[in-house]
Amino acid sequence: MRFNGRVAIVTGSSTGIGEAVALAFGREGGCVVLAARSLDKLRTHAERINESGGKALPVKTDISRISDVEEMVTATIREFGRVDILVNNAAYTELSLRPFHETKPEEWEGEINTTLKGTLNCCWTVLPHMMKQGYGRIVNITTAGVKTGSQYLSLYGACKAAIAQFTKSLAMEMVPYGILVNAVAPGMVKTGALDRVFGEDLLKSHLATQGVARLGDPEEVARVVLFLASDEASYVTGQHWSVCGGLSPQ
Numbered sequence: 184m185r186f187n188g189r190v191a192i193v194t195g196s197s198t199g200i201g202e203a204v205a206l207a208f209g210r211e212g213g214c215v216v217l218a219a220r221s222l223d224k225l226r227t228h229a230e231r232i233n234e235s236g237g238k239a240l241p242v243k244t245d246i247s248r249i250s251d252v253e254e255m256v257t258a259t260i261r262e263f264g265r266v267d268i269l270v271n272n273a274a275y276t277e278l279s280l281r282p283f284h285e286t287k288p289e290e291w292e293g294e295i296n297t298t299l300k301g302t303l304n305c306c307w308t309v310l311p312h313m314m315k316q317g318y319g320r321i322v323n324i325t326t327a328g329v330k331t332g333s334q335y336l337s338l339y340g341a342c343k344a345a346i347a348q349f350t351k352s353l354a355m356e357m358v359p360y361g362i363l364v365n366a367v368a369p370g371m372v373k374t375g376a377l378d379r380v381f382g383e384d385l386l387k388s389h390l391a392t393q394g395v396a397r398l399g400d401p402e403e404v405a406r407v408v409l410f411l412a413s414d415e416a417s418y419v420t421g422q423h424w425s426v427c428g429g430l431s432p433q
């Protein structure tokens with residue numbers, strides 16, 4: 184199996200895309216650390232992986248808190264002895280569609296601290312381990328909106344754009360250490376977050392503007408994430424892959 188002996192941390196793996204990514208690593212032989220705030224859900228997914236012969240560790244983690252992230256990585260090393268793969272999938276999900284000028288500065292913290300700083304916290308904490316190993320794969324989840332613009336989700340789009348840019352820079356810095364860093368930009372994927380943010384009518388009008396006129400499935404994103412995390416992608420770094428049914432042109 185592709186991930187035999189590999190240890191993968193997947194943030195935001197209690198639901199949606201992160202759940203699909205974590206279960207896919209488990210199916211393909213990886214040791215999976217499931218991280219999010221909802222421990223009950225993480226435990227359920229971990230049991231599923233363990234019962235089917237895989238190895239999984241659920242760790243309650245708020246990625247906006249560096250102490251939580253440090254504890255998560257310590258638990259990973261204690262349980263599995265190394266960390267090969269980090270999928271930065273968790274993001275601030277209490278979103279509502281609003282023009283930027285109607286938001287208040289005190290509302291920006293959630294997005295900045297979770298989506299942007301949470302991703303930085305996780306990278307910063309795993310990198311020393313990956314550098315010591317001389318091996319690592321980081322996959323950051325952004326959004327296709329980085330390429331098209333994120334109308335009424337401008338702060339979310341800005342944080343994801345920062346992650347896309349950070350991905351390219353970090354990729355160059357990490358080449359000497361055997362660490363590859365890429366990003367995946369999902370379009371509209373059927374998850375709880377999408378249902379919460381967009382109503383049915385808005386989704387229909389968005390879908391009419393893209394090539395493949397249906398919502399994506401979390402599994403379809405997971406397949407690209409796993410490819411980038413695998414040794415098949417050994418010559419791919421600093422890239423930003425769209426998985427969006429043709430929503431964005433790149």
Ligand SMILES: NC(=O)c1ccc[n+]([C@@H]2O[C@H](COP(=O)([O-])OP(=O)(O)OC[C@H]3O[C@@H](n4cnc5c(N)ncnc54)[C@H](OP(=O)(O)O)[C@@H]3O)[C@@H](O)[C@H]2O)c1
Binds near residue numbers: 271272276326369
């Ligand atoms: N669905 C789409 O159409 C779409 C499109 C573009 C990009 N994306 C991106 O895809 C990723 C996954 O989104 P999704 O659609 O699968 O949404 P989702 O089902 O709501 O999943 C979000 C995950 O993030 C976790 N999370 C939120 N805040 C956290 C925190 N502070 N610390 C740790 N975990 C936290 C949530 O778990 P807890 O609440 O248990 O902590 C949950 O597991 C996100 O980065 C999102 O921006 C999604």
